[in-house]
Amino acid sequence: MTDAEVTDCLARGKAGDEKAILEIFHFMYPHVAKLVQANLPARESAEDLIQQVCVKVMSHLDQFSGKVPFLHWVSRIAVNTCLNQIRHEKRRPEVRLADLSEDEANVVEHLAAAPNELDASDHVGSKELVDKLLGTLRPADRLLMRLMYLEGRHVDEIAGLTGWSRSLIKVRAFRARAQLRRRYSLLMKENS
Amino acid sequence: MNPIDDQLDRLFRSAAQARPRPVTAAPFGLETRALAAWRAGRSAETVFWDMRLLVRGLIVAGLIMAVSFLPALNSAESTSNPFADYLQMTDSTVASDEAQ
Numbered sequence: 001m002t003d004a005e006v007t008d009c010l011a012r013g014k015a016g017d018e019k020a021i022l023e024i025f026h027f028m029y030p031h032v033a034k035l036v037q038a039n040l041p042a043r044e045s046a047e048d049l050i051q052q053v054c055v056k057v058m059s060h061l062d063q064f065s066g067k068v069p070f071l072h073w074v075s076r077i078a079v080n081t082c083l084n085q086i087r088h089e090k091r092r093p094e095v096r097l098a099d100l101s102e103d104e105a106n107v108v109e110h111l112a113a114a115p116n117e118l119d120a121s122d123h124v125g126s127k128e129l130v131d132k133l134l135g136t137l138r139p140a141d142r143l144l145m146r147l148m149y150l151e152g153r154h155v156d157e158i159a160g161l162t163g164w165s166r167s168l169i170k171v172r173a174f175r176a177r178a179q180l181r182r183r184y185s186l187l188m189k190e191n192s
Numbered sequence: 193m194n195p196i197d198d199q200l201d202r203l204f205r206s207a208a209q210a211r212p213r214p215v216t217a218a219p220f221g222l223e224t225r226a227l228a229a230w231r232a233g234r235s236a237e238t239v240f241w242d243m244r245l246l247v248r249g250l251i252v253a254g255l256i257m258a259v260s261f262l263p264a265l266n267s268a269e270s271t272s273n274p275f276a277d278y279l280q281m282t283d284s285t286v287a288s289d290e291a292q
Contacts, residue, residue, distance in 0.1 A: 029217075
């Protein structure tokens with residue numbers, strides 16, 4: 001969909017045209033799904049959350065000013081909806097070596113054994129291990145670490161997505177990183 | 193660099209390279225559900241606006257009624273006793289007689 005088509009669709013959608021609303025839904029769906037799945041990897045109800053984000057966007061089209069690209073606006077809504085969702089999850093499990101899968105345990109061993117980058121065969125295990133480690137953090141810290149280190153987003157970009165100030169992001173990132181370091185050190189101690 | 197930090201960085205870099213789950217088309221029924229929720233939201237919004245309009249209409253009607261009722265109330269107060277003028281005249285006659 002080109003920018004002009006998106007603008008036209010949004011104008012029709014704001015006027016209540018159902019066909020335009022459906023076009024918007026199909027346009028934003030992959031983007032929303034990717035964001036929700038990235039931020040809620042362990043949840044089975046990702047589909048419900050995707051629906052929630054899509055309906056929020058469709059119902060508030062009149063609030064879209066057009067100052068930022070449409071998908072950027074959608075991302076902000078998706079990220080904030082995910083954050084609200086994970087805030088309700090109280091449980092933050094500990095990560096112990098005995099609880100790790102074989103792939104994850106291999107990653108821990110490989111990281112400790114050599115200073116070089118991990119092999120491609122370790123990527124999936126690394127992702128699972130990172131998900132487990134991030135699962136021990138507070139929701140906002142988890143989201144921040146994911147955006148910063150897994151998606152490689154810059155502080156300004158994160159500020160735009162979350163609405164947090166740059167200084168808050170830096171402080172939060174520093175604390176979250178320190179917590180991750182502690183959790184990871186415990187794993188390493190168990191491993192050695 | 194702290195070896196733990198270095199290991200964490202390598203871990204994150206490796207995790208970032210893991211292929212994300214492919215996003216296919218919207219699952220069956222999601223489109224319909226999203227559209228239904230959007231419709232429901234719109235109709236709720238319409239009902240809300242209808243209610244607001246109704247409440248405003250009632251307030252305006254009440255004000256008009258009050259304004260139009262005031263003159264009638266005033267005139268009713270002044271003419272509440274049809275013998276008021278007559279009685280007042282009689283009282284003043286009695287008072288003047290007593291004075292004499």
